[in-house]
Amino acid sequence: MNVELVLFGAFALLTLLSAGLVIFAKNPISSAMALVATFFFLAGIYVLLWAHTVAVLQVLVYAGAIMVLFLFVIMLLNLGESTSTGPRLTLSRIAGGAAAAGLLVVLVVAIWKLPVRAEQFAGPQAVASGFGTLAVIGQTIFTKWLLPFEAVSLLLLVGMVGAVVVAKSRI
Numbered sequence: 532m533n534v535e536l537v538l539f540g541a542f543a544l545l546t547l548l549s550a551g552l553v554i555f556a557k558n559p560i561s562s563a564m565a566l567v568a569t570f571f572f573l574a575g576i577y578v579l580l581w582a583h584t585v586a587v588l589q590v591l592v593y594a595g596a597i598m599v600l601f602l603f604v605i606m607l608l609n610l611g612e613s614t615s616t617g618p619r620l621t622l623s624r625i626a627g628g629a630a631a632a633g634l635l636v637v638l639v640v641a642i643w644k645l646p647v648r649a650e651q652f653a654g655p656q657a658v659a660s661g662f663g664t665l666a667v668i669g670q671t672i673f674t675k676w677l678l679p680f681e682a683v684s685l686l687l688l689v690g691m692v693g694a695v696v697v698a699k700s701r702i
Contacts, residue, residue: 539579546572559605563598568593584663600687605695
């Protein structure tokens, strides 16, 4: 059995488990820490795919900067554990469960109908010189994707300012 395949399976399983913890954790801080673990496991998958630049960016940008921002907002808003007495069945939970089940059915059917081609398993393909280097990634981001890049930075700024305004109104 191939070592890369075993590592991929381990990283994939750990990613799914930590993503489940993000969803089902009762404490927002625990949920954020599980999200950090998810980001690290995804970075491991990127390393297995020989995308080292993306793996480093995943750790630096998401597990570092974005999670610091999330934790800052969680602590600024003073979010604690919920005081609910138990699980309540509401219309929104029923609709969410139905939507999740529908999505699962669509994914299973889509994966079932995927054509399997021999060239998918032909091994490594030739790539352009400089593919995946920081120079090529920077050139692409700041020419072809400049507007979406700036839109995301503006969205993060608006979210941070909104969190400060909400927290300031509580004080």
